[in-house]
Amino acid sequence: MADITQRQAKTKLAWRAHLKPRSLGRAITTAFLFLGAWVMIFPFIWMISSSLKPTDEVYDSTFSIIPKTFKGFENYYGVLFDQPYLIFLMNSMIVCVGILVIQLLTAVPAAYALAKLKFRGSNILFGTVIAAITIPINVTSIPIYIGLVKVGLLDTYIAMMFPFFLSVFAIFLFRQFFRGFPDSIIQAARVDGFTEIEIIVRLILPSAVPAIAAFSVFSFVAHWNDLYWPLIVVQSQDKMTATLSMMQYQSNFDTDYGRTFASATVVTAPMVIAFLFARRLFIRGITMTGVKG
Amino acid sequence: MAQLTLKNIKKSFGQTEVLKDISLEVNDGEFISLVGQSGCGKSTLLRIIAGLESPDTGEILIEGKSVTNRAPKERNVAMVFQDYALYPHMSVAENLSMPLIMARLPLHARLPFLRFVAPAARRDRPVIAAGVEKVAKQLRIGHLLDRRPAQLSGGQRQRVALGRALVRDPKIFLMDEPLSNLDAKLRVQVRSEITELHETSGLTFVYVTHDQVEAMTMSDKVALMQTGELLQVGAPNELYANPANLDVARFIGSPEINIVSADPGVGLKLGNVNLPAHLQDVVAGDLKIGIRPESITVQNMPGLAFANAPDNSPTLAFNKRLVEDLGPELLIHGTFEFEPETPIRIRAQKNSGYSELGPLTQTEKLKVQLNANALLFFTKDGKRLDLTSVPFQAKEKNEELV
Missing domain, CATH: 2.40.50.140 (Nucleic acid-binding proteins)
Known part of the structure; x- marks a missing residue:
């Protein structure tokens, strides 16, 4: 009995000794994380807060999170009902899904070839792929724009999707992932009579679900949030993506910031909600590919 | 008659000569072991027979017909891999049925959705199921059909791998160190099972191993390889009692x-x-x-x-x-x-x-x-x-x- 109490006392002491020097370090760590979280979250808070204010209050020198005059209803009503908001959302969906599907269709076979097939010049080809990652869209946008003008495809869905059909990043990501797939299984499949496409569809893809999920989120978010390219190639309102529709409240003479922020909130919401749902899958995909986003 | 003939096979990977002019004759129904230390080229030779690698020069004949430029599928060979190479996300039944599906159904009948309506698929599905059942019974894995490979023990995976190779009724059965991932006791057991399988099926077996005991106990004929060359081909006892050179004498016998x-x-x-x-x-x-x-x-x-x-x-x-x-x-x-x-x-x-x-x-x-x-x-x-x-x-x- 005495032995037990003694041991308890000992563990208690050890526990305290363990806690004490760490508690200060912990406090600092927590404070640091709070600061980081605040930096990340504050723009969102600002966005939501401003979306509830009239324009002149957005410009007010004394910033407060709680709006003095509440214009939330007017702002959100204007965004959701004075314009074809659902059309914008649908356009965004069409563009993002279209881009993603073609990206997967092109990147998966290319990545498989680079990861698992032996052919002359595969290393050079892969080097080219890596090099292509470094070229930003701004470099290629003017030639592509001129091309689209020439074939008369401006102001269409195709125009919005076309530059993104080939994702070099996807090829790289999938190639790294596929390399981990055992060669012997592929060889067994060849002996069993699988075609190369069947090897991809029946064997590689089911094992690559985390990588595909991770890339899908990357791609979807990137193109959902893309303002630059739709702004260049689309003029008519019925083709506008949700992100582009925010620009409608800006003109040379007058900008309705309350509504712009309300619009931004409404446009961001679907992505944030989707991310919260798919968070676990997303993180697993990132860690499994060894690519830290 | 599934006779296998290799004529002057040569293969290099870059500068290294892996196979130096290999010629070999395997009779129908024979169990031949390719044995040698790791890196002697025995696995490469097996993969050349399977069609997974192509030789730089030389010819491969199965039943007297050249298959040198044929794809693995057209050679009608089956292969068992060292790490079993089961399809990881498919059940045992699906694993076993895959070679039959690939061999019997034309491409369009294997497509998703279409494969449920294609007449070939409808006609052959019962045949495939029966084939799977027969092999499962033969290898006593009938109770495992719904499991995934990850849920099986090493010995069970080995059986499924054998079954997947067997189900298609191949002409030649190729095995690449199939026992090396098993523990010692199981190895002896599966060894006798493979010998039995060879006797009942009457197929031509080509078996690659680095373990001379496996080679000696299982085969009709042993082909001892070293640095890309065949040192001696003969019955196990012949290699033991009458080795052609010092290397053979050293390798065979424990x-x-x-x-x-x-x-x-x-x-x-x-x-x-x-x-x-x-x-x-x-x-x-x-x-x-x-x-x-x-x-x-x-x-x-x-x-x-x-x-x-x-x-x-x-x-x-x-x-x-x-x-x-x-x-x-x-x-x-x-x-x-x-x-x-x-x-x-x-x-x-x-x-x-x-x-x-x-x-x-x-x-x-x-x-x-x-x-x-x-x-x-x-x-x-x-x-x-x-x-x-x-x-x-x-x-x-x-x-x-x-």
């Missing part, structure tokens, strides 16, 4: 063969024993003599079976260092007195008079006799000298030895 040099001084001598005079005429320079561990008999140790060596067998002095008791037999390590730097292993059967030895590591001088008929002679560079039954002389000289 424990390894003992190699001692004969003294090239005044007359050829093995220790103090004179070698037959005619050997001197055949061999210029050093002579190497291979003695199997069981061809040496210990004469002055009680309780060991005494093999009757021919009269002319030489007797030598032996320094015992260590004894390993293997149950029915002893493995005695030591050296011959005349060549103290070469370790020698002796395999001695116990008989009924055997009682516990003293400390196993005790050094002791023994008198041992070599079976004159079982000695193997090699030249210095390892070539075998075919000299059967060497008559030793100077019997009285042996007496001086011990």
Whole structure:
């Protein structure tokens, strides 16, 4: 009995000794994380807060999170009902899904070839792929724009999707992932009579679900949030993506910031909600590919 | 008749020559083992037979027809891989049915959705199911059909891999070290199962292994490879009793063969024993003599079976260092007195008079006799000298030895 109490006392002491020097370090760590979280979250808070204010209050020198005059209803009503908001959302969906599907269709076979097939010049080809990652869209946008003008495809869905059909990043990501797939299984499949496409569809893809999920989120978010390219190639309102529709409240003479922020909130919401749902899958995909986003 | 012929196969990876002009003939229904140390090219050769690699030059014939430029599928061979290579996200039943689906159904009938309506798919589905069932029964894995490979033990995975190879009724059955991932006990069991499978199926088997015991126990014919060349092809016993060169003699047999040099001084001598005079005429320079561990008999140790060596067998002095008791037999390590730097292993059967030895590591001088008929002679560079039954002389000289 005495032995037990003694041991308890000992563990208690050890526990305290363990806690004490760490508690200060912990406090600092927590404070640091709070600061980081605040930096990340504050723009969102600002966005939501401003979306509830009239324009002149957005410009007010004394910033407060709680709006003095509440214009939330007017702002959100204007965004959701004075314009074809659902059309914008649908356009965004069409563009993002279209881009993603073609990206997967092109990147998966290319990545498989680079990861698992032996052919002359595969290393050079892969080097080219890596090099292509470094070229930003701004470099290629003017030639592509001129091309689209020439074939008369401006102001269409195709125009919005076309530059993104080939994702070099996807090829790289999938190639790294596929390399981990055992060669012997592929060889067994060849002996069993699988075609190369069947090897991809029946064997590689089911094992690559985390990588595909991770890339899908990357791609979807990137193109959902893309303002630059739709702004260049689309003029008519019925083709506008949700992100582009925010620009409608800006003109040379007058900008309705309350509504712009309300619009931004409404446009961001679907992505944030989707991310919260798919968070676990997303993180697993990132860690499994060894690519830290 | 699934006869397999390899003609002058050569293969290089970059600068390294992996296979140097391999020619091999495998008869229908034969079980042949390709055996050799890792890196000798045996797996590459197997993959060339399967069609997973193509040879730089040479020809592969199955049933007398050249398949050198055919895809693996068209060769109708089946292969079992070292790591089983089961399709990870498919159930055992799906794994087993895949080769049949690929062989029987045309491409359009294998597509998603369409495969449920295509007439070929509808017609062949019961046939495929029956095939899977038959193989599952044969390999006693019927209760595992719904499981995934990850849920199976090593032995079960091995069976599924065998079943997947068997289900298609291939012409040739290729196996790449299929037992090396199993534990020792299971290995012996599956070994006999594979032998049985070979007998019941009557197929041609090509079996790659680095383990000479597997090769010796399972095959009709053993092909021993080293650095891309075939050293010797023959029945297991032939390789053991009649090796073509020193490397074959060293590789085959466990424990390894003992190699001692004969003294090239005044007359050829093995220790103090004179070698037959005619050997001197055949061999210029050093002579190497291979003695199997069981061809040496210990004469002055009680309780060991005494093999009757021919009269002319030489007797030598032996320094015992260590004894390993293997149950029915002893493995005695030591050296011959005349060549103290070469370790020698002796395999001695116990008989009924055997009682516990003293400390196993005790050094002791023994008198041992070599079976004159079982000695193997090699030249210095390892070539075998075919000299059967060497008559030793100077019997009285042996007496001086011990």
